[in-house]
Amino acid sequence: MTSATFRFYEELNDFLPAERRRQSFTCECARAATVKHMIEALGIPHTEVELVLLNGESVGFERVIFDGDRLAVYPKFEALDISPLLKVRAQPLRVLRFVADAHLGGLANLLRMSGFDTLYDNGFEDGEIAEIAAQQGRIVLTRDRELLKRRIISHGCYVHALKPSLQLRELYERLDLARSARPFSLCIHCNLPLHEISPELARSQVPPLVGALYSHFLRCDACQRVLLGGFALARHVCTAGTSAVPIAERIGPPLRLEAPHQPVQFIREVRKPA
Numbered sequence: 344m345t346s347a348t349f350r351f352y353e354e355l356n357d358f359l360p361a362e363r364r365r366q367s368f369t370c371e372c373a374r375a376a377t378v379k380h381m382i383e384a385l386g387i388p389h390t391e392v393e394l395v396l397l398n399g400e401s402v403g404f405e406r407v408i409f410d411g412d413r414l415a416v417y418p419k420f421e422a423l424d425i426s427p428l429l430k431v432r433a434q435p436l437r438v439l440r441f442v443a444d445a446h447l448g449g450l451a452n453l454l455r456m457s458g459f460d461t462l463y464d465n466g467f468e469d470g471e472i473a474e475i476a477a478q479q480g481r482i483v484l485t486r487d488r489e490l491l492k493r494r495i496i497s498h499g500c501y502v503h504a505l506k507p508s509l510q511l512r513e514l515y516e517r518l519d520l521a522r523s524a525r526p527f528s529l530c531i532h533c534n535l536p537l538h539e540i541s542p543e544l545a546r547s548q549v550p551p552l553v554g555a556l557y558s559h560f561l562r563c564d565a566c567q568r569v570l571l572g573g574f575a576l577a578r579h580v581c582t583a584g585t586s587a588v589p590i591a592e593r594i595g596p597p598l599r600l601e602a603p604h605q606p607v608q609f610i611r612e613v614r615k616p617a
């Protein structure tokens with residue numbers, strides 16, 4: 344039998360039983376077991392791992408473990424460029440396009456509001472998500488660690504938080520999203536770019552009061568929805584005080600985006616009364 348010593352770092356410990364967290368432990372490995380096989384046998388999806396040091400040297404997932412080996416396993420270091428050290432996959436996890444599993448619709452919407460291309464459909468099967476991620480180079484977002492163990496998925500994030508707003512915060516911190524966010528550049532329904540349209544064109548499609556009050560409008564060419572430009576309403580509420588409230592109520596409930604490092608912003612879909 345082969346035995347090796349493992350030490351997992353940072354949030355990778357969340358996947359381990361309490362007695363193995365934040366300390367070295369030795370365990371038996373199957374004969375000819377690889378690094379990937381053992382890491383996943385211990386409960387950690389390989390997509391969570393960015394760097395494996397085996398006896399102090401960076402190695403890939405396919406490296407076979409020998410008796411007496413010592414492994415140090417690290418999660419993603421998005422704030423720190425460790426690309427010269429990386430062996431587990433060809434590129435660090437910096438491609439910021441996502442595919443969310445069927446339970447993360449709220450998070451998918453918030454990511455789209457932040458401008459991140461995020462595929463989501465509550466009918467997606469696990470196999471379909473894995474195929475999409477592999478073919479389109481997308482990061483899989485899920486709370487299902489079995490999904491992340493699929494071999495064809497190279498980039499994935501296990502989402503720890505339960506509430507969409509906290510899930511968004513978790514991803515912002517973990518993947519350093521603030522630098523690449525482009526709020527209100529995508530339609531949250533279609534995941535396609537929004538375009539600015541002229542106030543004249545917008546006024547033919549929105550309630551007269553909205554057309555009179557605002558001059559910055561965006562439209563999705565796919566679903567034809569018209570939206571108020573990102574900051575227009577927030578500014579109006581601030582400058583007009585409570586008198587803006589009845590107007591806001593007529594336009595519809597706001598979608599609220601609270602992302603770390605950014606002020607609270609609003610975007611509203613405007614519909615002509617039926």
Ligand SMILES: [Zn+2]
Nearest residue numbers: 530533563566
């Ligand atoms: Zn749309």
